[in-house]
Amino acid sequence: MECEYLNTIDSRKEEEVINLIRLFVMPTGNLVADKYVLENLSIQKKNGTDIANEYKYNEYIRRLSSKTQPNWEGLTWIIDLLPNNPTMAINVVEAYYVAHFWFLPDFRINGLLNTLTLIRAKYLDKTHPRDILLNLNPKEFEWLVEYLYINMDYETELTKDSYDGGIDIIAKKHEKGRKETVLVQCKRYTPNIGVGTVRSLLGVVASEKASKGVLVTSSAFSSSAKKMENNNPRIELINWSDLVMLLNKFCGSNWSSNLSRIFLKRHNK
Template sequence: MAKAKKNKPYFDASTVSLDEWLSMVFTHEHKRKFRFVDYHFPTDSHAIEYLTNIETRSDFEVKHLIRSFLIPPGIQGHDHQFFHHWKDTGDIINVMRSIEFARRLFREEGWEGMTWILDLLPDWPQQAIDALDAFIRAHTLYLSDGRVFGLSDAISIIRHKYLLSINPRDILNEVSARDFEFLISALFRNQNYQTQITKQTRDGGADIICTSVNTPIRQRVLVECKHHKGTIGVEVVRTLAGVVGESGSTSGWVVTSSKFSLPAVDFASKTGRVQLLDYEALNLKFNEYFGARWSERLSSIISQEQRLQASQSTEGA
């Protein structure tokens, strides 16, 4: 089969449109009349066009394309060049002891493959990206340029489809201000903090007090939640910065379902102790820590955090 594939004429896929190339990619290998680049986008223009309109693409199509870009299990065409080089130079034994890839080649196993990362999608896109990034770092010396391009393209597709696609602003506006606090508390809890939501009748301070878990130096982080449709001004940031300083906390976060004014962003950057999360940044965080379908799980995320907070209150009583 491999020989038959090599005997097919080569076609320059950079000369066709994106839709024409996708049609070629999605044609079964046995039915293809040509050999062509199917393990990365033919040109940057093809990539930009696909990523720009990726929200219109189905999960099935996106996963199919990602699969084409991933390293399949087995030995690739250029792999034997490394093996013969190590053998000819007399380094094969030493190389096998120090490089796992060389050992796999010697055993005719080749690449272990990366198609398993598809099982992380759509729920855990950041973990899929991290796995691909680690794979590239570990094997960059043994991957062809085309394969590196393909894995990088796969990362871009995952990022645009599953990390950047949802706009949470309208979704977050539908929850109550108190439920928004529970949601943000759950977000910090997933980032390895112990969280305590303060009473609604508080006078000053912050909405959530976060304490780091299993860190060399204990971090105390104050979080102010602003569930608003309007722009958050500098006064909110200035007030939290003062509370952080007076309480001896490590840092503070202002989190909003809306956006911040330019003076607020400028003041926060100058303090060095207050970070800002608007609705766009929250989208990335939610996708990373709750999965790409977090909006479907919104009620369960909030209710689970409510139970955890109630349990903490009972234990502390």
């Protein structure tokens, strides 16, 4: 992808980017290169290579040999995952790339790579002004962070105001091999967060025997706070720009347009 285009992608209309993705992504149909793959397989078979066994469960080879269906199942449907599920769209394209790399011509490989670049640039790296977070009240900020953890496949519980240690959200995973309890503290602040707040959170994590503590803020952290994070694997600090990146990744780049809906649904629980 041209750097000039990527540098201006925030100002590009979504329809334009979608149309470009549609051009790059693999459509359903056949490729000129398919006949060369078929010829090569025929030659190998004549030379005694057990092609049938080697590609026994390869769907592309099955379609290529059957001649009754398009050789390639397309990927244009990933557009339906945008803008709300960009990470899912990326996972699909990456899986398609891995499964078909050895049979795709270079221009189609480049098309898939360009698709990944466009999705990341438009939907994951999209910038949102910090004011969006600062304009939330503290309870709305907590709801937004909880919404993020729900979309990261955690079971969540908003604590009562009287909960000891200033913990706002308890996020849990129960899956074997990934079981964890995360204590989340939300700070809808403007000033930087200092090391004292981080130290207090670490104490709560230890006393509650939690997996780790996460401090999420609409501001940033002091250098001493970040140093403490680096020295303590049970502490994670998420500043406002980290939060925006995670919201883009797990909630879709249009999360800021959905704030009213998110808060109304949470309010009615």
